Amino acid sequence: MAYSEKVIDHYNNPRNVGSLDKGAEDVGTGLVGAPACGDVMKLQIRVSADGIIQDAKFKTFGCGSAIASSSLATEWIKGKSLNDAETIKNTMIAQHLALPPVKIHCSVLAEDAIKAAIADYRAKATAKAAE
Amino acid sequence: MPAAEPFCPACTAVQPPGQADHFARLGFARAYDVDPAAVERRYFELQRRLHPDRFATKSPKERALSQAQATSLNDAYETLMDPLGRAVYLLRLSGIDTGGDGKTVDDPALLMEAMEMREALAEARTPAEVDALVGRARAEAEACRVALARLFAGGDLAAAGKATLRLTYLDKLLDDARARRLNVA
Numbered sequence: 001m002a003y004s005e006k007v008i009d010h011y012n013n014p015r016n017v018g019s020l021d022k023g024a025e026d027v028g029t030g031l032v033g034a035p036a037c038g039d040v041m042k043l044q045i046r047v048s049a050d051g052i053i054q055d056a057k058f059k060t061f062g063c064g065s066a067i068a069s070s071s072l073a074t075e076w077i078k079g080k081s082l083n084d085a086e087t088i089k090n091t092m093i094a095q096h097l098a099l100p101p102v103k104i105h106c107s108v109l110a111e112d113a114i115k116a117a118i119a120d121y122r123a124k125a126t127a128k129a130a131e
Numbered sequence: 132m133p134a135a136e137p138f139c140p141a142c143t144a145v146q147p148p149g150q151a152d153h154f155a156r157l158g159f160a161r162a163y164d165v166d167p168a169a170v171e172r173r174y175f176e177l178q179r180r181l182h183p184d185r186f187a188t189k190s191p192k193e194r195a196l197s198q199a200q201a202t203s204l205n206d207a208y209e210t211l212m213d214p215l216g217r218a219v220y221l222l223r224l225s226g227i228d229t230g231g232d233g234k235t236v237d238d239p240a241l242l243m244e245a246m247e248m249r250e251a252l253a254e255a256r257t258p259a260e261v262d263a264l265v266g267r268a269r270a271e272a273e274a275c276r277v278a279l280a281r282l283f284a285g286g287d288l289a290a291a292g293k294a295t296l297r298l299t300y301l302d303k304l305l306d307d308a309r310a311r312r313l314n315v316a
Contacts, residue, residue: 031246033236035229035296038303040245061249061307112235 003064004098010068015075018057020044025128028121030113034105039066043073043113047121051082058113065103069093069110082118137177137200145181145189145196152224153207163221163283163291165211174208214276215302218283218295225288229295236296245300252308258316265308272301 003011019042020027026047033040039062046055056074060067072093077085090111094104135151135158138144154161157173181201186194210216219229236242248264255261275298282291 031239031242033238033242033245033300035234035236035299038245038299040242040249040300042246059246059250061246061253109235 003068006072006097007064007068007099010071010097011064014058014067014071016055016057016071016078017059019059020046020055020057025124026121028117028119028124030116030118030120032109032112032116034062034066034109036105037062039063039106039109041066041070041109041113043070043110043117045077045085045117045121047082053077053080053082053085062109063103063106065097065099065106066109068097069099069106070113072096073110073114077114082121085114086118088114137181137197137204145186145193145200147196148199148203151203153210153220156203156207157211159211161221161224163217164280165217167212170208170211174204177204214272214279215295215298218279218291218298221283222288222292222295227288227292229292229299238293238296241293241297241300245304248304249307252304252311255311256315258312261308261312261315265305265312268301268304268308272298272305275301 020029022029022044024046028045028047030043031040032043039060041058041060041062043058044056045053048054056078058070058074060070073088076088088111090104090107093099093107093110097107099107135149135155137146137148139146148156152161154165157170157177159165159170159173178201181197181204183194183197186197189197210220222229248268252261252264255264275294278294279291279298282288282294
């Protein structure tokens, strides 16, 4: 199967690889996995007090499409509000990267990782507000 | 023992492979615990009887049927000999899709363990470091296989599904470790 040029670009030059401090109260962490292939993806966001994603990092152990999907996801969500970031759909990622049908689940993983990171951040913020 | 004989017991002519499951095809009961040596013996015996040389002078229909039988037999053999493939297949026979139906893994502890082990592997700089991780993953994969035999025998499919997913991640790690071993050597 041939990867699209965009997938190859993200695979060779992944954007925003790395980790943020999981314990920091302004950081949300999403950890997701694909049951069929054993891929695992971590996506983290640092959020400002006014709800803007200041920074995003990812670490993905999986195929080229999974790496490209998460790399693109971090690129897209940086600078967005949490509400805007939540509107990103896997179909947008799949279309942008021209993923073949067998690799659509990689884009699903990236969408779920964004959502999980946002949910984690919000849970922390709610817990902090309740203190 | 349910068996799906590839030859007619009366006239010995080769038969279509039909819908037999992989266990029945090799003459085993549907269970996680299988004896690999017995699977191997049965497989080679049947493949020998299905060898194309034996069908060189037979009709085109019989040649085609023998090939279809040989292909089905290969699928069955590969599934029964692979501890992960066997678990996935047993779950599928019970109507459980281990592919998650397009859903992502809902087991935070498993994901954390997988991420931690993959990070450690990516950071390993010497063959000894890779080997230590491989040793740990192999021991845990073996524990998964022991647990799977017990869980399938007891009919606890939910727990068997969890153990199968864990084995999927461990197998993937061991695959990656083989490549990593070459890079650090």
